[in-house]
Amino acid sequence: SSIAGQPFPPPEITAVAEGSAAEQAGLQPGDHIVRINGIEIERFEQIQKIVLLNLDRPVARMERSNERCNGIISDLLDYSRVRELKREVAAFDAWLDPVVRDQTPPAGIDFTLAPGAAGAEVALDPDRLRRVVINLIDNAAQAMTDSQSQCAEKRLSLSTRNDGDWVELVVADTGPGIAAENLAKVFEPLFSTKSFGTGLGLPTVKQIVEQHG
DSSP, X not given: OEETTEEOXXXXXEEEOOHHHHHHTTOOXXXXXXXXXXXXXXXXXXXXXXXXXXHHHHHHHHHHHHHHHHHHHHHHHHHHSOOOOXXXXXXXXXXXXXXXXXXXXXXXXXXXXXXXXXXXXXXXXXXXXXXXXXXXXXXXXXXXXXXXXXXXXXXXXXXXXXXXXXXXXXXXXXXXXXXXXGTTTTTSTTOOSSTTOOSOHHHHHHHHHHHHO
């Protein structure tokens, strides 16, 4: 047997419960007290608790890995299956406001929305375009909170404007930006500078925006 990969040493019987001291400890006459890794075990239930406590961390790691794998599979399927847009005509600023308010960037980031396309209506697919906004917000937030990022101020802003036949959405942040050698690659599927990135975030954004024309 083992606990979290560490072998159990042979249990050492150190005493047999008897007398008033045993009764005060809640033991029954004849109960054995064993010692495992220096921990006194009075009941089998205690051994179970120790094993479960030591399994919590590896199980949590497995669950996080499983979530990452599910996310990668979901991103791959979403990118490879180009779906027909289900367009609805909506006032862009009115549609964007609740999408942005649903997002919660990490603590320490000043997050603002400045709508400037009042009255402009767009034929959009709400679900697909929502994915665009979320991906861009996530990318910006991650860039500013990355362990190697040196941001004195962390600001993330979204703004819109009506440019005649177009509505423009600008997502700006004070992160380090994209390295010059990576600029030509950021829209390539599976290219990522993150240790756990899928490399499909920005390619998916580009795909959806181009679908909207």
